[in-house]
Amino acid sequence: MSKQEPLFVDSSELPGFHNLLGYRQVSWEQNEAVIEVELQPRHLNLGGVIHGGVLTSLLDIALAQAGTYCPYPGRMRKAITLSLTTTFTGQCSSGTIRVTGRRRAGGTRIFNSTGEVHDEKGNLLAIAEGTFRIRSGSEKPEGVPI
Template identity: 80%
Template sequence: MSNSSLHITGGKDLPGFHNMLGYRQVSWEEDEAVIELEIQADHLNLGGVIHGGVLTSLLDIVMAEAGTYCPYPGRMRKAITLSLTTTFTGQCTGGVIRVTGRKRAGGSRIFNSTGEVHDEQGNLLAIGEGTFRIRSGSEKPEGVPV
C-alpha cells in the first residue's frame, strides 16, 4: 500500500473490501481523486479480462472520493451512493489501470460525479456517473475522526 493511501486513512490499512481490491491512491484533492490498480488474476472474470464488478467498484470509490476530500490528518468525510451507472467501453487482461473521479455538481448534502477508467495505453475501459449523499457529520471540510 502506498504512503498516500496510508496518509489518507490516518496511517491505517484500508478496511475490508477496499483492501481486498488492492488499489493505490494516486492523488486526492478537492473535486478530484485518482486511484490505480495493478490487475491480478483475482480481478479477472471467466473470460480472462478484468471483471466489470471490479471496474464498477473502483468507479464508485473514486467518484465518492471526488466529493469528500478532507485535508485534515486523522479525519475523513463519508458519503453513500444513491445511484451509480457504469458503461463498459473496452477490455483489459493485465497491467495497471487508472481510475479518475471528478465532482461535477452538488449542494450541501447531495453531489454528482463522473469517472473514467483507462488502461496503460490510455484506452477507455469504462465510464461512470453517480449521485452521492454526504453522511451526517461529514458536511464540513473537517469531517469526522477516522
C-alpha cells in the same frame, strides 16, 4: 485556508472490500480523486479480462472520493451512493489501470460525480456517473475522526 497534503492510505491498510480490491491512491484533492490498481488474477472474470464488478467498484470509490476530500490528517468525510451508472467500453487483462473521479455539481449534502477508467496505454475501459449523499457529520471539510 492553506492547502495541506492529504494522507494517502493504501487500500491494504483498510478493512473489508477496499483491502480486497488492492488499489492505491495516486492523488486526491478538492473535486478530484485518482486511484490505480495493478491487475491480479483475482480482478479477472472467467474470460480472463477485468471483471465489470471490479471496474464498477473502483469507479464508485473514486467518484465518492471526488466529493469527500478532507485535508485534515486523521479525519475523513463519508458519503453513500444513491445511484451509479456504469458503461463498459473496453477490456484488458494485465497492467495497471487508472480510475479518475471528478465532482461535477451539488450542494451541501447531495453531489454528482463522473469518472473514467483507462488502461496503461490510455484506452478507455469504462465510464460512470453517480449521485452521492454526504453522511451526517461529514458536511464540513474537517469531516469526522477516522
